[in-house]
Amino acid sequence: MTVFTNTLKNYFREYSKYPLVQTCEGVIRFGEVWEKSDRYIKSLSVFEGKRIGLVSVPSPETLILICALMRLNPKIILFSPFEPSSLIYRYIQETQPLALLCDDNYASKYTASPVPVVSYRKIEEVKQLRISGALDKLQIGEECIFIIMTSGSSASPKKVVLTGSNLLNNAYYSNRNLIFQPGDVWLLSLPLFHVSGLSVLFRSIKSGGSMYIPSGNIRWWEMDLPPEVTHISVVSTIMKRLLDKENYFLRKRIQGILLGGGPIPEGIVRRCYDMGLPLYTTYGLSEMSSQVTTTCPDDTLSHLLTSGKPLVPDTVKIGKDGDIFVRGPCRFQGYLRENTVEQPFDEEGWFVTQDIGKWTSDGYLQILGRKDNVFICGGENIQPEEIENQIMSSGFVDKVMVVPKKDEEYGYVPVAFVDFSEDNKEKALNEYLQERISGIKIPKCYLPFPSEFEEKGIKISRKKLTEWVCNNIKQKGK
Numbered sequence: 001m002t003v004f005t006n007t008l009k010n011y012f013r014e015y016s017k018y019p020l021v022q023t024c025e026g027v028i029r030f031g032e033v034w035e036k037s038d039r040y041i042k043s044l045s046v047f048e049g050k051r052i053g054l055v056s057v058p059s060p061e062t063l064i065l066i067c068a069l070m071r072l073n074p075k076i077i078l079f080s081p082f083e084p085s086s087l088i089y090r091y092i093q094e095t096q097p098l099a100l101l102c103d104d105n106y107a108s109k110y111t112a113s114p115v116p117v118v119s120y121r122k123i124e125e126v127k128q129l130r131i132s133g134a135l136d137k138l139q140i141g142e143e144c145i146f147i148i149m150t151s152g153s154s155a156s157p158k159k160v161v162l163t164g165s166n167l168l169n170n171a172y173y174s175n176r177n178l179i180f181q182p183g184d185v186w187l188l189s190l191p192l193f194h195v196s197g198l199s200v201l202f203r204s205i206k207s208g209g210s211m212y213i214p215s216g217n218i219r220w221w222e223m224d225l226p227p228e229v230t231h232i233s234v235v236s237t238i239m240k241r242l243l244d245k246e247n248y249f250l251r252k253r254i255q256g257i258l259l260g261g262g263p264i265p266e267g268i269v270r271r272c273y274d275m276g277l278p279l280y281t282t283y284g285l286s287e288m289s290s291q292v293t294t295t296c297p298d299d300t301l302s303h304l305l306t307s308g309k310p311l312v313p314d315t316v317k318i319g320k321d322g323d324i325f326v327r328g329p330c331r332f333q334g335y336l337r338e339n340t341v342e343q344p345f346d347e348e349g350w351f352v353t354q355d356i357g358k359w360t361s362d363g364y365l366q367i368l369g370r371k372d373n374v375f376i377c378g379g380e381n382i383q384p385e386e387i388e389n390q391i392m393s394s395g396f397v398d399k400v401m402v403v404p405k406k407d408e409e410y411g412y413v414p415v416a417f418v419d420f421s422e423d424n425k426e427k428a429l430n431e432y433l434q435e436r437i438s439g440i441k442i443p444k445c446y447l448p449f450p451s452e453f454e455e456k457g458i459k460i461s462r463k464k465l466t467e468w469v470c471n472n473i474k475q476k477g478k
Helices: 003-014 030-047 060-070 085-095 120-128 164-177 195-207 236-244 266-275 384-393 426-434 462-472
Strands: 019-023 026-029 051-055 075-079 100-102 117-119 145-150 158-163 185-187 210-212 231-235 256-260 279-285 290-294 316-318 323-326 334-337 340-342 351-359 365-370 375-377 380-382 397-407 411-420
Touching: 003 030, 003 060, 003 164, 003 195, 019 030, 019 060, 026 030, 030 051, 030 060, 030 120, 051 060, 051 085, 060 075, 060 120, 075 085, 100 120, 117 120, 145 164, 145 195, 158 164, 164 195, 164 290, 185 195, 195 210, 195 279, 195 290, 231 236, 236 256, 236 266, 236 397, 256 266, 256 290, 266 279, 266 384, 279 351, 316 351, 365 384, 375 397, 375 411, 384 397, 384 411, 384 426, 397 462
Parallel strands: 019 210, 051 075, 051 100, 075 145, 100 117, 185 210, 185 231, 231 256, 256 279
Antiparallel strands: 019 026, 145 158, 158 334, 279 290, 316 323, 323 351, 334 340, 351 365, 375 380, 397 411
């Protein structure tokens, strides 16, 4: 038994009588999860130390399966069930898992998979597969590894390599700031293939707290918040929808609302503050196992308008050009490249995030945008986040994302995808922006979000929207 698996066992033993998973149908305790995972261990032992793909949807079965796999120290590659099967096949070729595990409802989707597909209900059949006995060429210590796909500016997503210890470390510092303990319940509203969802599992394991899995309806925000829930993680778009629902947060046990995942409009923060909601604004990334900076309990409004303080001392610095660097016990191991891990760190362990920011006078981080989002319009650098913040502050829209569109005269011009809160507000919005930003930054057109980009509780991919514009909107003069 490795140090990590022994640590895992000790947590499950310590909290054995506390609930770990809750649904509308009942409760599963830590001890029960451990016992249920025992049933999987014998069949899954062929993957010990090897790569296994998992199409992950939040369910008790998925969580039990992950807990079983973690005891075998494999490399778990997390795939999104919302991606087309052809894309999953490409990712399989790039990451080389020996098999693909998936929920029973998704098994039929991957009939042309280049590796065997095994549904949860047929886990026993894994023993019949001809799995190579050779050691995995990818060797990273003796503990469980998670490989998470991240969106980015590259053609294929980066594969972030995190250890179980990275995730447990992040959970420790998170729980110390935003108290989460036995008896508390965190809504598992974000996907497990994303670090924002996976981190909830580790916060629960570390603290003895519980996770509540909403019923199958993916639009959990349209339903009433279960009375058991004490903590939630949300992006700003979802938070606005919750705030717009009359009395949504009344008579609830909410002790912590973790708000992040991108730029946060000032209006949303002010509404939360005026309502007395226990808001924590945060900045995080997959490469740091989730949160990097977060505001503190009882912070002032001015503090909540930032992204908070570093959870771990000496893990964040800002370079001379505003580049944000991170390091520390939560930092990832590198990016998967076939059978190697590329480690983009300097000699002191710093990783440059591509985000840009600055410190306030009292040590809080303000995020200004991303370097790889900048585009040039008529010789001027355009930071989409600046335009988005101004559009959201107008009060005319519920959601916005600004991307570049090729233009013969200017090179690129900004266009905005928006969900207007009321009809016929485009003219009023332009008038509002004319008083606040230069004309070259005002979007040249406003477009509705394409139906294929309907969000699943996390932020929409800027890269995919940019590609959509390139393929569907003609250049000026063409």
